[in-house]
Amino acid sequence: xxxxxxxxxxxxxxxxxxxxxxxxxxxxxxxxxxVAIPLCELSLGFSAGKAGVADAxxxxxxxxxxxxxxxxxxxxxxxxxxxxxxxxxxxxxxxVSSNPEG
Numbered sequence: 001x002x003x004x005x006x007x008x009x010x011x012x013x014x015x016x017x018x019x020x021x022x023x024x025x026x027x028x029x030x031x032x033x034x035v036a037i038p039l040c041e042l043s044l045g046f047s048a049g050k051a052g053v054a055d056a057x058x059x060x061x062x063x064x065x066x067x068x069x070x071x072x073x074x075x076x077x078x079x080x081x082x083x084x085x086x087x088x089x090x091x092x093x094x095x096v097s098s099n100p101e102g
Contacts, residue, residue: 003059004072008048011074015044034089041083046076 026038
């Protein structure tokens with residue numbers, strides 16, 4: 001059980017680190033006259049679960065006395081959705097929404 005908890009903690013820590021390092025501000029693109037900076041919405045999600053026989057060995061996951069014991073799994077992901085672009089040019093900064101309704 002402790003190994004499973006450690007696996008979940010490691011997974012969630014990595015997702016949190018990803019969210020911190022991949023901020024909602026993208027890499028600037030442009031030339032000497034203007035620059036465009038993408039702005040994104042970041043969504044994270046994860047799930048984990050474990051099921052098994054009550055008398056399973058916690059280290060091997062196998063039932064005491066043979067057969068199958070415990071199984072577990074986890075998964076997760078993230079989604080980045082562009083929401084706007086910050087444009088800086090000779091007219092100054094402005095934000096252009098990627099939503100057609102503004």
